[in-house]
Amino acid sequence: MEDSIESVWKKGFLHENSLVAPKINNLYNRKSMHVVERVKRMFRINQRMIVAMSFILPVIHYFVDALWQGLAASVLLLLTGWYNHRVLLGIKTLDTGATSLDYLKSFDRWLTDVLLKTERIVRFSYPLYVLISVSTIWSAWSKQGITLKIHQKFPDLLPLEHLPIIALVVAGGLALLMFGFSTKIHQWEMRLTYGRVFGKLKDTIAEMETLNRE
Structure with missing residues (x-):
C-alpha cells in the first residue's frame, strides 16, 4: 500500500492533460504529502500518550487509595488505544485513485468518518470517566477523613452503605x-488538537481542485 501511495505522489495531483506547470504540480504534491504525514504523526503521538497514561494512572490512584478506579480508567484508555490502532490500520485500505488529489479526498472522507464514529464512542466513555473521577475523589476524601467529617456535620444526608445519596x-x-x-466537548478537543492540520488539509484540497479546473 505504501508503494502504491508513493507512486500516486510521484504522478502528482493533476491528470496528464493538465496545463499547469510541473513545478506547481510538484509543489502541491509535496504539500499534500506533508499534510497527510502530519495527520498520521499526530495520531501516532496521541496513541503513545494514551498507552503511557494507561500505565501511569493506576500508580497515581494507588497512592490516593483508589487503585480499582485507576485500573478501571486504565482499561478504558487501553480500549481507546486499541480502537485508535484499528483506525490507523484503516488508512491502508484507502483508495489511492488516479492522482494524489484523489487520495487526499479519500483521506479527508476517512477522517470525517472516523470523527463521527469517535463521537458515538465518547458519548459513553466520557460519562464513565466522570464517574471514575468522582469515585476517586470520594476515596481520597475517605482516606483523609473528610467524608467522616461531612457525615458528622450533615448526619441527615441519608447515607447508603457509607455513601451519601446526595x-x-x-x-x-x-x-x-x-x-x-460529550459530542460538543469532543469536537472542541479535536479543534484544539487537530484543528490547524485538518484545516490545512481542506485548504490544500480546495487549492488543488481550483488548479485542476484551470
Missing part, C-alpha cells in the same frame, strides 16, 4: 451532563 445524585447528574455535552 453524592450519588451529584455523580449521576455530572454523568448525565457529560453524556449530553
